[in-house]
Amino acid sequence: MADEGGKTAVPLSEESLIAHYFAPLAQNFPGAYALQDDAAVLEPPAGTDLVVTTDALVSGVHFFSDDAPADIAWKALAVNVSDLVAKGATPLAYSLALALPPPPSAEFLESFVEGLAEAQAQFGIALSGGDTTAAKGGAIMISVTAFGTVPHGKTLRRGGARPGDSLYVSGTIGDAALGLKLRRGDADAAAWPIDEAARKWLIRRYLRPEPRLRLSPALLAHASAAMDISDGLAIDCRRLCKASAVGAAVGAAAVPVSLAAAVALTAEPALLAALLTGGDDYEVLFAVRAGEEAALEAAATQAGIPVTRIGKMIAGEQGLTIIDAEGTALDFGSGGFDHFQS
């Protein structure tokens, strides 16, 4: 059965669609009841709290309609697991609501499910339930609610940073912002003196964020506050400051960037703002209690996750100050990604 677009339409009821495509994703989670019941049952281990996060992705807003369905699926799960990791949680399960323009094509569903399976395997998480429905208007909407466990009372919050704490990020910042410019085909991006492999790597950083799962133990041991960077380092840093009622002084030169980003930045210095305010990093921003920096860094090294001290928390509610190598404060306005204002 083929529709006008040449795609193979799925001649299935909602029930068959779930049984065929989604039930295999739930097979390792007994509380999912093979997706044949109306609800799932979660049994968090004794002594743990359940951390819950919800992030929704909409085509044309969070991804391009012609992105590979496997990449869209990966990202939908990754952005939620990224929140779990930043709270110190170990991933447990997730619920998926998927609205697709009817009829769904077998090609889309197969690729989408493949992306979910890859992400599940990497993140150690299983599908526990969800809902599939037709969507009117042509847009695809994916909402994931992810569950993780944290030792009772230990969930990391945005609001725990204190003056004197050091401010860290994991990985490198701004790759996804450059990847998005490449994915969109922005004119300036074509001129960056980087090779094809670097371009692909930056685009992949945008399409396939990798939550820093192995960093959780180090965060639980030494972080006073943490969040993932989804809307840009600058705006998310301001959020952490506001929740903690402290300020932060960040040195732009200390912010870790990839070699690919550094080369692009050398050719186009104005990219600095894009790196520091662009969204989709999905790295962890966290404050470390004063005096515990060496222990944190040792634990991160042990876990194989690069972390970099980018500044420190300061008294007062002045928010974020980013200074350049000459000590001049940089102003990016209220830079960052806002779904309703961008």
Next chain:
Amino acid sequence: MADEGGKTAVPLSEESLIAHYFAPLAQNFPGAYALQDDAAVLEPPAGTDLVVTTDALVSGVHFFSDDAPADIAWKALAVNVSDLVAKGATPLAYSLALALPPPPSAEFLESFVEGLAEAQAQFGIALSGGDTTAAKGGAIMISVTAFGTVPHGKTLRRGGARPGDSLYVSGTIGDAALGLKLRRGDADAAAWPIDEAARKWLIRRYLRPEPRLRLSPALLAHASAAMDISDGLAIDCRRLCKASAVGAAVGAAAVPVSLAAAVALTAEPALLAALLTGGDDYEVLFAVRAGEEAALEAAATQAGIPVTRIGKMIAGEQGLTIIDAEGTALDFGSGGFDHFQS
């Protein structure tokens, strides 16, 4: 600030929108952290399991774009709480993903939040977190993931019915199917000899389903299997039979209908199929262990929830047989609502 439609656009960032409209819905749930963090923390009481269900609603599929936002919000929460109740769970909290065509209007948001607040108060549930985003294509999508607690190991399943068990429903069946016909302005509905109050009541049964919260203790004590009726009595009864690997014999005359539905049915006997196969009842369908019928009925009476025995579970996997008053088997085909096939 007004857009072309005369609606008041909300000149707010996503953060302000959450703080202004949604944070009040979370104020009674400490683990929501006033919606100012990236995740919520659930602490199910010791000795309980967490029951999780996800249902998504899309405009043009599950509701009309010009339904009152308060009604849309009520229904989004009610259909999820209905699943919790049918599993024997006590509502705890819910996560909300909301995708709206930008910019969201203040009128929409105020009415939507009012509907959620009304539903929360009636269902004893609080907002724990979620996500708001712009939607492209004009459609509204609402995905709710609801959490409830059940004594450890006691979650009611679809699959526990045994031959000899009695089959029951709560409330009356088919009101929402008639309410939908009235809401759509179907030609036949105009001819039903019912007054304006009855029409409004039927439409309200469609727009504002009321989960049978107080029935949970009776279900936990006496039911062998349970599910809510969302896609029509006939198809959902078949699902319960299939999951339990038993059949069911139902007497059409025993199915409880409201006075309004009975009058419409008298004028238009063909409505019987709509009553038995129409969706959106959100009543509970459940099997009661043989010999426990009187105790179940006493407990339901005590709780103030009407329940009616409509048939019994029988051996074999013949599925569902509905017989009329003369003992003739009725055939509705595979009647029921399917989101991709309807």
